[in-house]
Amino acid sequence: MFTGLWNYLSGYVIIELEGKALERFLNRLTHSGVEIWHIRRTGINTVTAHISIAGFYALRPMLRGQGIRVHILQKRGLIIRLSSLRFRKVLLYGWTVAAVLLIAASRRIWFIEITGLDTVPQQNILSVLAQNGIREGAWRSAVHTAPLGNSIMASDPRIAWAGAHLDGVTLRVDILEAGDAAKLPDHDPVPASIYASSDGVVSSVTVLEGRALVREGDAVKAGQELITGILRNDEANLIVTRAKGTVLAQVVYRFTASAGPKILAPQAGEEVERCTRISAFGKTFFSRPATDYAQETALFEGSLTNCFLPLTVQTLAVYPTVMKEITASESELRQAAMLAAEDAMERALPEHARILSKESTTEYREDGSVEAAITVITEENIGITKEFEATNGKQPQ
Amino acid sequence: MSKKKRKIRLGRRILESLDIPEECYSAAAKITLWGKETLLIEKHKGIFSCEEERVRLFTNLGILRIDGEKLTLLELSNERLYITGKVEGIAYEA
Known part of the structure; x- marks a missing residue:
């Protein structure tokens, strides 16, 4: 399997044998243990063959008295190629020096790649690496990846995880930054209640803190207290909190706009x-x-x-x-009035309101103008938080 | 029958009774042909003639003739011979 590779490494020559009774001579060669292969008859008295370098030197004494001549057609193999360089010493020295430099350079870190940084500056990581004796040009053996990752993590609380690994001459540092920490609830909140910002019919009440004063299906008016922050109010104790929760209600809006007659x-x-x-x-x-x-x-x-x-x-x-x-036609007037009403609706509706239904009508008046009306029913959070004026339970009016 | 031949025949019978493959003790050439283009001959006794269309070898049973096209002796050693080329026929010459 490796015969061809071995022959190439050790070198061989392609020869031409010329003479009579070449088969007998080949038999002598094989009996003498000379390696010869790829034998091919090229003429009546000629044969070409491949022979190893040692075999070629062993062949020459055997030719005496046989009436056979040998010609070298080609020299092949690594040894033969390298032997042509034996007089070019400077080139060999250059190759040797280049190989040594290459080996020496491959034992150092030449590139540092940091990935996963978003808020933490890259300079911080580089300074941590420098503190650990790692910079471009440092020895690869100086890198101990596990302690390095730990020291990077310890350097900045924004870093949740850090890992380092060597990839050839590149040190790759992977950073995973921590997300925003959830805000802790206030331990000393200002007491407050939640009031209705507009009229509506309550569709759902979710209380996180405080006590609900309305239920699903109740009709509420603007300013009405929905979730109170007073948990207990008697002569003995006053327990208040900052009411938290959501009160979804169906709210009806009506927008009108007129256009015309011009x-x-x-x-x-x-x-x-x-x-x-x-x-x-x-x-x-x-x-x-x-x-x-x-x-x-x-x-x-x-x-x-x-x-x-x-x-x-x-x-x-x-x-x-x-x-x-200009004096517009009736359809143009209706379109202009509707556009104006839609514009008013877009400006007035809260961003978080979800439109449940929408009806629009236009009416042509005797004076030639048109009035458009849009009636919208939305579901939205109508609760707004208002803090108490004082902690004695007095509520805002 | 001479004493020597009788000994050989006896030895062969013993080996046959032991179910030992014949190629282990036989001096005859072993010829292996892979497809059409590679031929391995073991236990040959040397080259008798070598041409592109015909190679003749000495064997224990006489001259073995291999006919073909562009025949090349890819490997030549005392007992093994690889021949490549288009092999068309193998025969012992009388």
Whole structure:
């Protein structure tokens, strides 16, 4: 299996034997223990073969008196290649020095890669590594990964875990930062109750601290106390807390807006501006006027569409857009009123409100205007926390 | 029958009765052919002639002739011979 590799390492020559009775000579060679292989007849009196270097030197005395001549066709193998370098001593020294330097360099750390950093500065980690005697150029043997990870973890409380490992000449440090710690509850909270911010029908009450004063299905008014922070209030003791919880309620909103009988709409003004439009290869180059325009009129048009260059040049008179009061149609008025009502609704609804139902109507009045109305039912947390004015149980009015 | 031949025959009978494979004690050449292109001959007695289309070997049973194309003696030693090339026939010459 490794014969070919061994032959290459030890070197061999390709020879040509020329003479008569070559088979007899080959038999003599094999009986003498000379390694010879890849024998091929190339002519009536010639045979080519591969022979080891030692075999070649053993072959030469056996040729005497046989009438056989030997020619070296080719020399092959690592030894033979290297032997050609035996007079190039400087090159060999260079190779040796390069190999030694390479081996020496591979025993040091040349790169430090730190991953997983988000809030902790990289310089902090590098300084911890430096304290442990690890920097670019340090010996690999100086790295003890387990203690190094522990010292990195101990250096900063924001680091939850740290690990280091060597990857060739690269030291890789993996950092896992700790997440935000949950805030501990206040041990000395200011007493407070939760009140309704708007009218509504309670759909669910979740009390974390305090005592609920309303139940599911109750209709509440704005300012009504929903969850009280007074747990006990008698002559002996006053136990208060800061009420916490959520009171979801269905709240009805109604938004109205009117439009007309005249509305402001963009229209072409009376001032005229001139501009030029050039079209070529499907693209348009346009010297736009300073403002938006509503209408354009072609003053000049020239085109070269029949030649290889499809070029069109236009000189235009454009009328800039101005806002003018116009008498709009009924559908335009309804659309404008609805847009205004929707705009009002978006501004008024709380962000966390979930819309349960939405109805919209428009009404055309005798004076030519249109009124739009949107009725929305939302479910939202209506509770707002208000602190007590004093710890004696007096509540805000 | 001479005394020597009688001894050989007796020894062969004993070995046969012990179920020992014949290749262990026989002096005859062992020929192994893998596919069409690799031929191994063990216990040969030397090369008689070597050409690209025909290789003839000395064996205990006479001259063994291998016919083929582009025959090459890939490995040659005292008892083993590897031949590669397109092997077309193997025969003992009378």
